[in-house]
Amino acid sequence: MKIKFGTDGWRGIIAQDFTFENLTKVAIATAKHYKKHKKIKNGLVIGYDTRFLSKEFAEHVATVIANFGVKVLLSDGYCPTPAVSLAIPKFNCAGGVVITASHNPYKYNGYKLKADFGGPEEVENIVKVENQANKMPKTEIEKVKRSFDQLKQKGLIELVDLKKLYIDDLKAKIDIEAIKNSGLKIAHDAMYGAGQKILTELIPSAVVIHNEFNPSFGGVSPEPIAKNLGELMKLVPEKKFDVGLATDGDADRIGAVDENGNFVDPQRVFAILLKYFYEDKGLRGDVVKTVSVGLMVDKLAKKYGLKVYELPVGFKHVATLMVTKDIMIGGEESGGIGVKTHIPERDGLFLGLTICEMIVKRGKKLSEIVDEIFAEIGPHYYKRIDLHTTESHKNKILRRLKRGLREVAGFKVNSVLTIDGYKFFFDEGWLLIRASGTEPLLRFYCEADDPEKVDKILDWAVNLG
Numbered sequence: 095m096k097i098k099f100g101t102d103g104w105r106g107i108i109a110q111d112f113t114f115e116n117l118t119k120v121a122i123a124t125a126k127h128y129k130k131h132k133k134i135k136n137g138l139v140i141g142y143d144t145r146f147l148s149k150e151f152a153e154h155v156a157t158v159i160a161n162f163g164v165k166v167l168l169s170d171g172y173c174p175t176p177a178v179s180l181a182i183p184k185f186n187c188a189g190g191v192v193i194t195a196s197h198n199p200y201k202y203n204g205y206k207l208k209a210d211f212g213g214p215e216e217v218e219n220i221v222k223v224e225n226q227a228n229k230m231p232k233t234e235i236e237k238v239k240r241s242f243d244q245l246k247q248k249g250l251i252e253l254v255d256l257k258k259l260y261i262d263d264l265k266a267k268i269d270i271e272a273i274k275n276s277g278l279k280i281a282h283d284a285m286y287g288a289g290q291k292i293l294t295e296l297i298p299s300a301v302v303i304h305n306e307f308n309p310s311f312g313g314v315s316p317e318p319i320a321k322n323l324g325e326l327m328k329l330v331p332e333k334k335f336d337v338g339l340a341t342d343g344d345a346d347r348i349g350a351v352d353e354n355g356n357f358v359d360p361q362r363v364f365a366i367l368l369k370y371f372y373e374d375k376g377l378r379g380d381v382v383k384t385v386s387v388g389l390m391v392d393k394l395a396k397k398y399g400l401k402v403y404e405l406p407v408g409f410k411h412v413a414t415l416m417v418t419k420d421i422m423i424g425g426e427e428s429g430g431i432g433v434k435t436h437i438p439e440r441d442g443l444f445l446g447l448t449i450c451e452m453i454v455k456r457g458k459k460l461s462e463i464v465d466e467i468f469a470e471i472g473p474h475y476y477k478r479i480d481l482h483t484t485e486s487h488k489n490k491i492l493r494r495l496k497r498g499l500r501e502v503a504g505f506k507v508n509s510v511l512t513i514d515g516y517k518f519f520f521d522e523g524w525l526l527i528r529a530s531g532t533e534p535l536l537r538f539y540c541e542a543d544d545p546e547k548v549d550k551i552l553d554w555a556v557n558l559g
Contacts, residue, residue, distance in 0.1 A: 102408060143175075144287055165251075173288055317428075318442070356461065367423065385511065427539065499518055
């Protein structure tokens with residue numbers, strides 16, 4: 095079975111394609127690739143999330159890599175993906191690995207590669223590791239002989255408290271005292287993921303749900319989108335919380351709920367953070383967005399005189415630009431956003447705490463902060479539909495789109511962008527249709543100036559034959 099890295103790492107169904115055997119091949123390829131790195135003497139950092147067998151998979155990867163003479167700094171417990179990314183430059187390491195399938199359903203696990211700068215590894219290096227893993231000779235696999243305990247005794251595997259390192263960093267970058275002293279009432283849905291038991295370390299008064307180990311995630315995919323956050327959206331107004339936050343399986347994405355229990359979609363989160371960092375924090379630099387991010391960001395950037403780069407889906411593309419150009423903020427539609435004052439990486443808890451800080455510093459409710467944006471640039475409504483489908487139907491739709499569309503649901507198409515899927519622009523909105531890079535499905539994204547218009551276009555699009 096071929097190992098394939100998608101938009102955000104290699105993912106597979108546990109025991110079907112995500113097996114110890116395949117993991118061995120990827121780990122050897124990782125060790126051989128990074129052995130050439132100038133910082134390899136400091137080793138690689140490895141972390142893992144709360145999924146089924148994640149700890150065992152991480153220990154196996156550490157064992158394989160250390161068998162090839164590469165030092166491993168292994169997290170002493172589950173931790174958020176950004177904790178691994180943060181630790182890599184802190185320890186001056188060559189790179190890192192995170193065992194996680196992020197927001198995928200519970201039956202999946204995955205393998206993310208991190209670069210020495212503390213963000214997703216660059217595409218060309220991921221391709222090299224992937225190619226090497228797929229042609230791994232049996233003779234290399236047979237070199238894995240020493241056990242985890244033997245390598246630990248030799249000092250080639252060292253356990254590190256990455257969670258503490260991460261919490262201390264958040265304390266230094268967010269005005270935690272201002273949030274605590276304000277009496278802001280915060281509810282956090284940890285979604286049984288790696289972000290659990292962290293927020294209360296920083297804000298003891300915060301209330302956290304789904305804050306225990308449950309590898310099946312309660313039967314809900316740990317993705318912080320409206321359809322998965324019903325309990326949080328009900329809890330916030332019922333118990334009079336000021337804000338609801340949600341983080342995904344590896345806590346690198348943020349979802350937000352205002353004081354009325356309304357989901358604040360990631361498009362709006364990106365926009366309010368852009369405004370806060372530019373106007374209140376005084377940050378400067380360009381803006382990066384992936385193709386699924388909407389027009390609110392463009393309109394604000396134009397107002398501030400900032401250049402906008404639009405890239406294919408996948409934060410690895412955003413991160414590469416963040417370390418090569420002067421980028422203030424960059425992100426995706428999925429709630430993954432990076433800021434120049436932090437690491438070139440998505441970080442759900444950092445962003446969630448920044449939203450709390452924003453509410454406190456501005457002295458406004460979250461709903462008022464969103465309304466303020468609408469007053470400046472006009473109303474924007476957004477929705478995404480994920481359609482699980484067959485390979486033949488998916489290809490049929492993609493062939494239809496390739497031929498082009500003159501209109502979508504009766505709205506004239508003004509232009510088309512094809513850097514990742516098919517993005518059709520019409521007056522005051524757009525429709526994007528693309529195949530997922532990590533799951534067998536089609537994604538339909540739409541933004542417009544009226545919610546009924548969004549629903550009409552999406553209904554038309556999912557029935558496109």
